[in-house]
Amino acid sequence: DAGVIQSPRHEVTEMGQEVTLRCKPISGHNSLFWYRQTMMRGLELLIYFNNNVPIDDSGMPEDRFSAKMPNASFSTLKIQPSEPRDSAVYFCASSFDRGWGNTGELFFGEGSRLTVL
Amino acid sequence: GNSVTQMEGPVTLSEEAFLTINCTYTATGYPSLFWYVQYPGEGLQLLLKATKADDKGSNKGFEATYRKETTSFHLEKGSVQVSDSAVYFCALRRVPPEGNEKLTFGTGTRLTIIP
Numbered sequence: 001d002a003g004v005i006q007s008p009r010h011e012v013t014e015m016g017q018e019v020t021l022r023c024k025p026i027s028g029h030n031s032l033f034w035y036r037q038t039m040m041r042g043l044e045l046l047i048y049f050n051n052n053v054p055i056d057d058s059g060m061p062e063d064r065f066s067a068k069m070p071n072a073s074f075s076t077l078k079i080q081p082s083e084p085r086d087s088a089v090y091f092c093a094s095s096f097d098r099g100w101g102n103t104g105e106l107f108f109g110e111g112s113r114l115t116v117l
Numbered sequence: 118g119n120s121v122t123q124m125e126g127p128v129t130l131s132e133e134a135f136l137t138i139n140c141t142y143t144a145t146g147y148p149s150l151f152w153y154v155q156y157p158g159e160g161l162q163l164l165l166k167a168t169k170a171d172d173k174g175s176n177k178g179f180e181a182t183y184r185k186e187t188t189s190f191h192l193e194k195g196s197v198q199v200s201d202s203a204v205y206f207c208a209l210r211r212v213p214p215e216g217n218e219k220l221t222f223g224t225g226t227r228l229t230i231i232p
Binding site: 045046093103104106107108109111 | 125148149151159160161162163166168171206210211217
C-alpha cells in the first residue's frame, strides 16, 4: 500500500519566491496534518484538516503561509513570499479518525526539505 | 493543554546495553500514547502505541507501558543495537470520541549506539 506521498522531496529557492509543497494522504484517511521540523523548534504543527475542513491553523506562522485541501486525496502548503527562516523539513501526515475505536496514530510522509537562500 | 516531557538527550550507549528513555505527559481524559522513531534523513515512523491504561505497546524489542497513575510512558529495550541509533519522540493524542486533536510531541531524544 502506498503511504503518504509528498513532493518535492527537496526544494531550493531564493528569498521572495513562492513555494508550494504537495501531499497525497493515504487513501481512506480523513485527517491530514502539516508539521514543520527545525533544529531550533523541533516538530511544530502548522495546520490540520478533518474531512477536508481546516480544524486548527493556530500554528501557521503568518499570512505568508496558506494551506488548502480541495479534496480528500490532495493538500498543498504554500509559502509566499518565502524567507530564509522558512528553511525546514515539512512533513505531511494522515490518519483515519472515526467516532469510536480510534487509536489515533498518524502516518507520516518522508518530508519535503526546503532551503530558502 | 496537553504536553509531553521526555528525557533530554543525547544518549550514547554501547551495543547490547539496556535502554530507558523517560516520558511523562499532561492531558485530560485518556489520550492515546505513542513512540515514534526518526532514522537519519527519514520521516517519522510509528514504533509502538498504547490506547488505554496498563496497555503495553511493543515492537522490534522495544516496550512501553501506559501508566495512568504516574502519567508516564517510558520506552525500554533490553539490548540495543547499532541500528537503533535514531531520534525517538514520545507523543500523545486525544482522539474521538474524547476529542479530535493534534499529535503533541516531546522534544525528541537522540540515541547513538556505539559498537
